[in-house]
Amino acid sequence: MNLIDFLKERVKQFGNKIFLRQGEVSITYKEFGILTDQMAAALQTLGLKKGEHVAVLFPNSLDTLLAYFSIIKAGGTVIPINPVYTPREMAFILANSEAKILLTAAPFREKIQEIKPQTPLLSQIIFREETDPSIFSVLKKWASSPSALKPVDLAAEDKAIIFYTSGTLGQPKGVILTHGNFSFSGPNIAQAYGLKENDVTIAVLPLVHVFAVASPVFGSLSSGGTVVIMERFQAESVLQAIEYYGITWFPGVPTMFNYLYHAYEKMATNIKTLRMGLSGGASLSVELLKNWEKRFGAFILEVYGLTESTGLVTANPVHGLRKPGSIGLTVSHVQTRLLDKEGQEVKQGEVGELIFKGPNATKGYWKIPQLTAETIRDGWVYTGDLAKQDEDGYFYIVGRKKELIITGGYNVYPREIEEVLYTHPAIYEAAVVGIPDEVKGEVPKAFITLHPGQSISEKEVIEFCKQYLAHYKIPKQVEIRKELPKSSTGKILHRELKGAKIEADK
Template sequence: MNLSVQLHETASNFPDKMAYHFLGQQTSYGELDAAVSKFAGGLESLGIKKGDHVALLLGNSPYFVIGLYGALRAGATVIPINPIYTPDEIGYILNNGDVKVVITLDLLVPLFEKMHAGLSKVEYVIECATPQQTEGQDRTKLSIYPKLKSFTEIVASGSASFEGPELDEEDVGVILYTSGTTGKPKGAMLTQRNLYSNAKDVADYLKITNDDRVITALPMFHVFCLTVALNAPLMSGGTLLIVPRFSPKDIFHLAKTYKATVFAGVPTMYNFLYQYPEGNPEDLQSLRLCISGGSSMPVALLKNFEKKFNVLVSEGYGLSEASPVTCFNPLDRPRKPGSIGTNIIHVENKVVNELGEEVPVGEVGELIVKGPNVMKGYYKMPEETAATIKDGWLYTGDLAKMDEEGYFYIVDRKKDMILVGGYNVYPREVEEVLYAHPEVSEAAVVGVPDPNFGEAVHAFIVRKNSQLSVKELTEYCKEHLAKYKIPSHIEFLEELPKNTTGKILRRALKDVVLNKN
């Protein structure tokens, strides 16, 4: 079994059931499944074969859902990419990921017109019209880009009876690029089995059924949304209430209008909902469950949110390399604020010491994970794969502890990783950009508390030229980094603290910021 086959079975059982709602339009499972088959057939007509790589450079929309499942049904491997990445970041992933077809918004087509000389492996760009585009306007005829096709054209060229090739459970279905400590993203290969098992186990654990209406506000290109708020509901016959971009006003409206039953978000979203002046508790009264992940939710926020809106918030834990979910607070036992919960179905978590030996209850060690959800490895990175997966166990790099009832607690996140609004920012990646500036001698980046986004990026710089300004350096970063990775604070120092071997001490720098506050 895989996601594509499961969608077809769900559509066969509930052809007239609403699969998703988007901007006032409703689409049934029968219509969705037909569109998926047509798009898959259209990809095949372009020469896409089993195992070829297709990138999704899209926000939350039906295009993403159809593009994802259509590519999977065609036997392709899907690479979701954040559409707000810079050209440098997008270009690296497309080239490293050996992408043949890119599915993207028409607004980004000019970007590919400029980049196409450096994207020799990309054979086609499939553009998706934004809702604001004039009815009937065909941008493919306006573009000078020779590889451009329209999404509607590809769907129209396919057949609703297209079935696609046979897929093995070990075939790679999705490659998720995550920033590595080397500064270059690593592609976590998730197999058909990884994706299907985690979506099914999450659906079973959270009791998601065809009666559920799930608010899909998290970015679809992020693995949290991909599994919890997209794949799990669709395989259960539930309905997606797709939100193009997060807005407290839209969330309250959707929840009230369509009697939403499940909301999934990162702590930043809960904070904005809680602080929204016009947030009416009655608008959320249909919710049976709120799911939080991406980073730890402050216990005070969790309790305040639950008290104000009278709804349960269940925190969980996951990472891209595990498809992603490994833990959730159970629904049939007490929820423990501050905990990431217990093992989900078929997944085992364990806390170990540096020798890989399990530590006693209550002691801190590294969290490792085992189960059908653990990735196949990093794309074209055998050494990194071997260092991360040992004897079938995925070493997360996160420090954790377990209590006597089997509840896990994250003590500290991956060393030095910064979480801005639920997005991972690795200091080294930002530092690489800063070091490339001709007037920067040294650079160090740390995460500091931020009331709106959980954490913010704070950079410490030693200048070669005292004329270098914060404004100039910020503008430079905007050219090379996605918006959420750009330092919100830049501080100039005469020198950076180092240990006896010359290593820059990020912890000491972070303490300086915290002590100021």
Template sequence: MHNRHDQNLDHPALSYYDKIISYAELENNIEQYARFFFSRGVKQGERVALALPNCPEFIYSYLGIARAGGIVLPLNLLQTPQELLYILRDSGARFLVTSPAIGLQLKQLPGLPLTLFILDEETQKEIMTAPPVCFPEVKSDEVCTFLYTSGTTGQSKAVMLTHDNLLGNVRSLDEASDFGRDDNFLAVLPMFHSFGWTVCVLLPLYLGCTITILDNFRPKEMLQVLSEKGITVFCGVPSMFTVLLKLRQKASFPRLKFVISGGDSISEENMLAFEKKFNFPIVEGYGLSEASPVVCLNPLYGVRKIKSIGLPLPGVEVKVVDEEDRELPAGEIGELVVRGPNVMKGYYNREEETREVLRGGWLHTGDLAYRDQDGYFYIAGRKKELIITAGFNVYPREVEEALASHPSVAEAAVIGVPHPLKGEVVKAFVVPEEGRMPDKQELLQYLKGRLAIYKIPEEYVITSDLPRGMGGKVMKRFLK
């Protein structure tokens, strides 16, 4: 990632609580991390898992691994040990970079086949004194990152993104905006998430501006940072805006230009309330890991349409197609497909699924959409019954399988139901085994070690049977 302002060395790159890191220091740190990883065996194509909260070290590690020729595997820190073990094994990762605190938890994982780099004081010393190395040339079409995403099957798979994919998305975002080196991006979305990484880290570094890092979303602290640290751009997910709306305190944001929302659609009511209370526009966009991730964005200056995901980014093509992949006219609902420099190379070790999803040279998103006469796109629903709770994806099938494995449960069906704060929450319909009667507490306890917290149903309905169609498939629309 070459920052295009080389005269920018004293300019603040990162602001993290009371630390300010200039571009010169950032470059030095990335180089030292890269030397350290390389000397410890991170060679071309080696997968290195990264388990850190948002912090400068996340950025040094990520870009250091990439410079050494490795492939970065950012881990979602909300996942359970089982989920993490599956990802580490599936990816073939041999190294893991983490903090002392998270390292302690990870050491509990059974049969962890990894070399851990724990970023304690001792390791930091080694990193800062690592001698120069001659790195291999990293080609821009090589894979840079594995992002795990839940497939419709519930088994998650690695999206392979190349350096070109990520940079292509950053260049498109640059063209769609007029941000420059005086901007200050707030990075509060997790950096392990593609939206948080591409828009709040790579884009500002490419522009040579400042990133203000928060390690977690704490509403009051965030309002304070937005008003006192001169933030100009901030990206969030709808559940964050809902929480901010509920805060009683008034705050003014002297430099804030834009709030970009992604991860899920925001209700019209909340959008208008937010703009009225805080007095600046929310710009909605749409993306997915497979597209590095941003596909569409409402124009920053120009017509923003409420409920629309906006227009394709420059250089990205989007269309709506029918079952036979024929393009549909405006107003007709079909599957949203995408083509552009940001579209992934494929899924790691999943050739058949890759072929299916990238058939005809277009990424098939599985999202149902339509476009209007002006070329703006709208998401109409999901082909895959995906539930989005507080910006996180939950695939019903995964939750259904976990529930069905309980001895008292004969079968289960899971849907998303609207929730004022999280957008949707998971609701389960459970058919008990003959003569058994599981209760909510028992099911909650049972699921705790098996699923990430956000996947666990908040509502349970015990029922004698589930509505089925002709083919024996559960008809979820009747459950709704």
């Protein structure tokens, strides 16, 4: 099914229910269908043809989703651009994606003018000025009514969105997701999370990432729920929003749950409507999960997915046994395997690379055929994530292939060390990477931040680890920082810590 038909079905089914909210503005399913029809007609008037790319540069807002769906309805492919990117990063994505049109806002005018000479294929830039109430008010100049939209023949395998993600190639890589990917994943996500029409969620994760688009947006769209859009994450504001809008489930990354946990201790907000937190994007420490559930009186559903999977591969069952520290079971209609270095399936309890296949799988990377061939083999997507599986079929991520530390012939998985560090009462955040060692090849190094008012020495951290870890897993060094580098979604960036050197006196 293509997304035009998919959205029509939801508009017909949920009509006057509220789909999107931001501040005091609400848009029903029916209104969203009408607005995006008229905007799509405007894009066709501007010359957009089937398959052409349109870039979208907005902070999290109603404009972002109005733009995405109008581009798709017009037959185009969406190219999200992160508003926190530098001009250099924006120029690369605009040029690499071959975007013909850019929809953006006035605050980005200076950056866009700076990089325009580097984007020769970008023929039209449409700004929402400060005086314009929305991007709809700008585009409607080119289409008098929704009926002006011309039908477009789109198939399930046609491109819908190309998400640019950070990679090891030195530049972002464009992951192609199709109409079929989303029309499958939306209902599958809604089913896996147990979403209902009366559910209300928050989209505070950046809408330039698949997690935000797949889970809160398409999950809600598939179940008739409501999405409250927030421009950026700020723990106190999110807690206030939970009370004000009656939020029932919150999707976020582990650092967000950490911030919420500590902020709630100091606030008197009423969060009785919240039944579930949804954690993905990185590993959530078991210690934080248990503490958060106790303090909030809501459970956390740990899930696993990546851009290449349109957001979901495994999930703990919403109505069943949830295992702390596990990413759960394989979701419906998706297949998974764990393979060793030789491509053979590993035994139960052994570590292997997690691969998957199914209707959620990407068709490849934009203009990188070699990487596509390396990543997708016989329909299986090789994730690069290392995992193990227990006797009940639950998966546990132990690290990334590229983050595996081999020290003196032993395999050390950073996640195991981080779990131990998170149990120390003084430690707020932790990340472990491998650093070069002349004798052992690599050794673990821990980077930590501390809770306010706490202090601890490197020696004390190492002594603490000795109680719980084999000798070869104990960090060789511990570096205490004020903060750890994070992505725009809040994930700790291990690769930025990887450059640390062993001190000369170690």
